[in-house]
Amino acid sequence: EAGVAQSPRYKIIEKRQSVAFWCNPISGHATLYWYQQILGQGPKLLIQFQNNGVVDDSQLPKDRFSAERLKGVDSTLKIQPAKLEDSAVYLCASIDNAGNTEAFFGQGTRLTVV
């Protein structure tokens, strides 16, 4: 079974620029999460999708972050404009349904804002 795919692996941008991350979850997984992992901290949930609908985006900084999952499969996370404090690893995870247990994580995208 293929895992959660994310791209790019690394991205360096200047502050105030925009950036987008892409995630392809495990086939058939209805629930998709985007997490932000700042160096030395645990992952923090940004947004949760169930198919193409948003379940929880309470911790997403909506003035600069946006995410979509238009067809209920792939998802993109965008930051515009980026700030220095957005430097982190952005992790995508999927689960076959929210009532199940194991979430599978991708390798993440390491973003550096300079």
Place this chain on the structure above:
Amino acid sequence: QQQVKQSPQSLIVQKGGISIINCAYENTAFDYFPWYQQFPGKGPALLIAIRPDVSEKKEGRFTISFNKSAKQFSLHIMDSQPGDSATYFCAAKDYNQGGKLIFGQGTELSVKP
């Protein structure tokens, strides 16, 4: 109330020793407690998990001890090996909140040969 507090932040253990990482939570609605292992440059991977209706779960060298009344749980790694060197995260899930995982701050484990 949504926090999961993890300690220690870092841990150094000799090969063959026991590694112990502790977590505490406040939200009694949490009903699933996994531990994730993360190697550098990789995403977290599920290591072992427990539900609050049991006090202990063992899988190979890894054991979770769960104290529901104290709202604490811990990971024990027996016969620690250099290959166990990684960052470990405890987490908690509340199915009433859409099943999102709340992670602890992480423990960087180093097992010395």
